[in-house]
Amino acid sequence: MGTGAVEKTLAFAEYDATLLSAPKDSPWIRNGAVTQEFNPSFETLERLLSIPVRSKAATRSGRFAQGVDAWLAHELRRAGFDADVVWPRAEAPRVLSSDILELLRKLPERLSEELHDAILAGKAGSTDARILGRAYMKQTDVVMTHWSTGPELLLSTKAMTSSFGKNLSNRYEEAYGDAANLRARYPLAAVGFYFVQRATILDSEPAAFRRTVDMIRKLRDFGDGFGYSATGLLLVDWDDHAEKPEVKVVHSPVPDDIGTAQFMNAMVDTVLKVTPIDLHEAARARRAGEVAPLPGHDPVDELQEALF
Incomplete structure (x- = not known):
């Protein structure tokens, strides 16, 4: 396993304890009442991102951004999507076919452990989800996929904590190109872009913040099939x-039309709209306001049972 892969594996691992205790309730039920608006668990995100900040790693966008990735994957699991098909997974390896996972669970314990160790040693699995677009391979930060369906959700994240105006144009160009690349090959997938900025931009570069808001809106699909299914902005x-x-x-400071709630609603609804009604039943139930149990194997649940 290369140095970069090791660093990414360790970075994700430092978030595991926080995710273990994170809420897994339906995001469409708040204080016992059904809502039409997705209710993100922002407290979980704050706890996750405090980890790299306290270790002075916020400017190293890899660790900070991976905290965002881990949180968004957690939110998709809260929405009712199967834990085995949402990457990054809640345990290592972060990217692994659900069929392999199911096989491991059916094997004798000793053989299963040996194969699992081999996977962790780099024989299979990955920390990155590389997806083929129309023109090039794209490392995609949060993915929901299975071999039988193909990619259903592809989400790119970016984190910017300084030098806002200097780097904004480059982020815009990259994001627009990635949207066209992925949407051209997967026109029915929910393809999203989620941007996290440090709130110091409001005082230090207000013009750059106005450009950011405009960028997030203009990156969306206007009906031509080239933009993102959903875009969102968050300040921390x-x-x-x-x-x-x-x-x-x-x-x-973040307008509602580009906030996190609308972003998650749009991503979930895009997936549910283009899939048969007998797929993603738990997600459909939660979206309708029901208290539906989460589907599939979840290592967090398993660990909680072992501890308590």
Whole structure:
């Protein structure tokens, strides 16, 4: 396993304990009442992103962005999608076919453990989901796929904590190109772009923030099939001088039409709209306001049972 892969594996592992205790309730039920708006577990995200910030790794976008990826995958599992087909998975290897996972569960324990160890040693599985688009392979940050369906959800994330105006144009060009590349090959998939910025942009570069809002809106599909199914923006901030800085989500400056709730609603609804009614039954039930159990094997549930 290469150095980069090892670093990514360790980065995801540092979020496991936080995700273990994270809520897994339906995101469309809030305080016992059914809502039409997705209710993200922002407290979980704040706890996740505080980990790289406290270790002074926020400017190393890889670890910070992977915290965002881990959270979005968790939110998709909360929405009712099968834990085995949502990548990054809640345990290593983060990217692995659900068929292999099912095989491992059916094998004798000793053989299953040996094969699992071999997979973790790099014989199979990955920390990256590389998806073939129309023109090139794209490393996609959050994916929902199975060999029988193909990719159903492809989500790209970007995190920007400084040098906003300097790098914004490059992010825009990259994002637009990636949308065209993926949508051309998978026109029915939910293809999303989620952008996380540090809220210091509001004071240090307000013009760059206005450009960001405009960019997020213009990256969407206007009916020509080239833009994203959904786009979203999130602002976060923390105190650099605190001994143990805590990341907090900054809600009010982000317009509702590009906020996280509408983004998650659009991604989920896009998947459900183009699939038969007997697929993603738990997600459909949760979307309708029912308290449906989560489908598939979830290592977090298994670990909780073992501990408690």
